[in-house]
Amino acid sequence: MATNDRRGLVLVMTGHGKGKTTAVVGLALRAAGNGLSVAFFQFLKGTWNYGELEVLAGVPRIDVERMRAGYSWEPNRLEEDRALAAAAWKKARAAVLSRDHDLVILDDVNYVVHYRLLALQELLDLIRRKPSRVHLALTGRSAAPEVIEAADEVTEMADLKHHFRAGILAQPGIEF
Known part of the structure; x- marks a missing residue:
């Protein structure tokens, strides 16, 4: 039975298809448009110019923080990447x-857990301890089964067909 009680939800956008970040950008805009305050943390996006971030940064009630100028993914810099992830996690x-x-978005946090830059238990602990009226949205491929189980709503993006496979490069305004 559905109720009208307001409570903070845990939302997960995962899967190998495109659209996870795009989905939470739309969620942030919807929330701000309804008077909610939003914190939008991007864990992995680098210094590239992402059009959606330019727009979000100018929207009242949305605070955007890019946590790092991209992780290196280089084996010899693993400790540096772990330190950057730990600092980002502390803020988020x-x-x-x-x-x-009212809404906190942790964009690409599932990757951070998947690549063991953050312990899964840390994320699960945050899900359990989050204030009851705070919504929490988590994105990134490879969401852990435990995260999926703890969530109120999970959306899986599927890659059914992609223009990259036809040799068409990323398009400004579409991919970034």
């Missing part, structure tokens, strides 16, 4: 627990 975790925002 504090934002969730502070109750300063």
